[in-house]
Amino acid sequence: MRTEVPTQQPLYLGIDGGGSKCRVVLMAADERVLGEGLSGPANPLRGMQLATASIIDATKQALDSAGLPHSAMAKLVVGAGLAGVNLPEYYQLFSAWQHPFASLHLTSDLHIACIGAHQGQDGAVLICGTGSCGLAAVKGQLLEVGGHGFPYGDNGSGAWFGLQLLQQVLRSKDQLIEPTLLTELLQAEVACNDTLRLVSHFMNASPTDYARLAPLVFTAAEHGDAVARQIVEQGAGHINAIAERLLTIDPQALCLIGGLAYKVEPYLASAVRQLVVPASQPPEHGAVWFARQAIASAVETGTT
Amino acid sequence: MRTEVPTQQPLYLGIDGGGSKCRVVLMAADERVLGEGLSGPANPLRGMQLATASIIDATKQALDSAGLPHSAMAKLVVGAGLAGVNLPEYYQLFSAWQHPFASLHLTSDLHIACIGAHQGQDGAVLICGTGSCGLAAVKGQLLEVGGHGFPYGDNGSGAWFGLQLLQQVLRSKDQLIEPTLLTELLQAEVACNDTLRLVSHFMNASPTDYARLAPLVFTAAEHGDAVARQIVEQGAGHINAIAERLLTIDPQALCLIGGLAYKVEPYLASAVRQLVVPASQPPEHGAVWFARQAIASAVETGTT
Incomplete structure (x- = not known):
């Protein structure tokens, strides 16, 4: 049984690309989840070839699960939160990628985690897993703290x-x-x-x-x-x-x-x-929100 | 001008094999230095082939500088203090080496540093360089402390x-x-x-x-x-x-x-x-002393 896919409306893909795995979600304009995908590392620090292959792999899975042809990739408006793109050289590498999507909007994995957690509203996230870092997004201001890597950073991780x-x-x-x-x-x-x-x-x-x-x-x-x-x-x-x-x-x-x-x-x-709240949505949903917001603000400023 | 080499007497070679370089000294039975050599890593953790190649290379240099043929290698009584041979697997690997010497007596680089520093007498050494560790040798008892590696050990290094x-x-x-x-x-x-x-x-x-x-x-x-x-x-x-x-x-x-x-x-x-004294001799001299002592005690116990 196939999900009914509104092909006339834009399709959104959210990517959470970390050091060990890449998780994507495919969403309709009305925020219905159409498909999902999971693959290997999508962190450019592990190599651009591996990272882009992981992204394409997970995207194909998501299209497959939505019953869409791989050719639909060219229609996708993509938001990607990738570990490592806070480093300027990796941001540039990814910006130069000849991707197969309609558009690709890049930010860090930490940023989409924050957007997802607060459903696009202002707020902060603090990661305490293998590594440690935090980000606060308030009135357009982004403050990133920590996450510099182990053993010199990631204190308390x-x-x-x-x-x-x-x-x-x-x-x-x-x-x-x-x-x-x-x-x-x-x-x-x-x-x-x-x-x-x-x-x-x-x-x-x-x-x-x-x-x-x-x-x-x-x-x-x-x-x-x-x-x-x-x-x-x-x-x-x-x-x-x-x-x-x-x-x-x-x-x-x-x-x-x-x-x-x-x-x-x-x-x-x-x-x-006393400020702690549970996260609303996972990072890959935050990535979709990021892409939608990027497009909306481009429309507003007349750059698209 | 060549050093006069007493070929009828045993010749001793002392090896200080570390993680970055291998230093050897060639000595006559009367403790005269006949030659020296310096080569790359002789630490089995970096690979046995590299370690043994470094040792042979430095030995040839020492024989060259003493004006002796490389065939004299077969006459050398060798003491070697090697980083890593405190780990049983590496001690075994080195013990199994088909070395070209008359005999090879193995211990850790820390031990020969202590023997050299105190000219074979009881005493202690404390290394505070890239790594940190210490060894005390008192009445036949050896106490080793630290030196486990970075970042989990080598505190204060x-x-x-x-x-x-x-x-x-x-x-x-x-x-x-x-x-x-x-x-x-x-x-x-x-x-x-x-x-x-x-x-x-x-x-x-x-x-x-x-x-x-x-x-x-x-x-x-x-x-x-x-x-x-x-x-x-x-x-x-x-x-x-x-x-x-x-x-x-x-x-x-x-x-x-x-x-x-x-x-x-x-x-x-x-x-x-108040116990601190300057070191008497470098580790490679301690390695010669170690070999001489190993042979002497073998003679005493009738195992040679």
Whole structure:
């Protein structure tokens, strides 16, 4: 059974392109979801060829699921929020892409997350997942904080928590501090007591590998482990600092997003917590909204 | 003019094999230096083929400089201190090497540094360079501390200092803290004020890249920068903790080695500082001493 597709009206495609996957949604002008697609990394830092192939792949899936031919790609008004396009060189690379769409409107993945979360209204988002970063959009002003990457940035992120854990456990293995519950939990997690093997296990570990350890810190803290509590307080302090910086442009609502967000929330300042609202829509919906807004403002200013 | 080489007596070769270079010394039985050699990485973590090629290359240079034929390799009693052979898998790999020498006696680069520094006597060494680690050798007991690698270990090392610096500067660029002299110094160092370019500069930075920034932290601290002072105190605290752990087996002397050692020394506890002595001999001389001792003890126990 095929969805009825209004082919006379514009079709919108929203793309959320991250470092590990690309999620797209195909929408009618009346905001009905016609189709969806999911593919690999669409982050230009991983290579333009891979990124554009992921986008095309996910788009074809969305057209297939809507019962539309791939040739309909040429009619799509596309909004794309891509990790990495906040770096000018990657923005330029993507702007120069000979894309197969009617139009392509680019912004960062963080920006479409914020637009989706607040349904296009002003507001702020704070991501606390593998990485950490925040964005506030108020009266046309965009304020981005953090998200610079690991290990020099992304303070208070999952990767950061995992790294602190491993650092403390290695200090305990060297008998520089007393072993705590953290040592026990990590050794159980990686099924290894030996320091050299533990180190081998994390040689060349990715931010994602470290982030997998983050929940252990919260578990230990909940059991009263003093070292874990100190890490949690420091990490939440980093996240809180991002939030308070976002609050300087006075957003009226803040969405916490990412796997660690609900773990960190209780430790945030009350001025931050009282602004927290659940996210309305996912980032790829925000990308559609971004494209529609870009076109509307182009019409307004007479550039289209 | 050729050195007179006593070919009837055993010849010793000492190898200091690190992650970036391999340094060897050729010695007569009477401890006269006959030749030297320097080549690339001899760390099995970078690949066995590269490591053994570096060793052979440096050995040939040493034989050349002593005016000896390469065939003399088969007569050499070799002591090798290699980074990475504290990991059992790499020790085994190197033990299985069909080397061209009369004999090969393996230990870690840290161990030969300690033997060289104290001319084979009991003592301790504390490395504070790109990485950080320590070793104490007392009455046959070896205690190794730290040196697990970056970023999860090597606390208080040059790489650690550089990472703390970059973290604080990025926090200041995000206006999470006030910019300090550190921000100014780093921006001047990498000739870049822009946050995104700064981040691009350090994306995929190696421990060596971070360690290059370490002196800036000490410069800022000396000018009274509060954030820099806090980093210095924390880093010196890590180095001090390693030293105090080494002191638990009661070494009577401690050598500080590495580019950052003299910067950190004033911040160490007085119980640590009063044990500090200059290193007697370089690690490759310690490697010769290690080989001679290995042979002597084999003779004593009748295993040779």
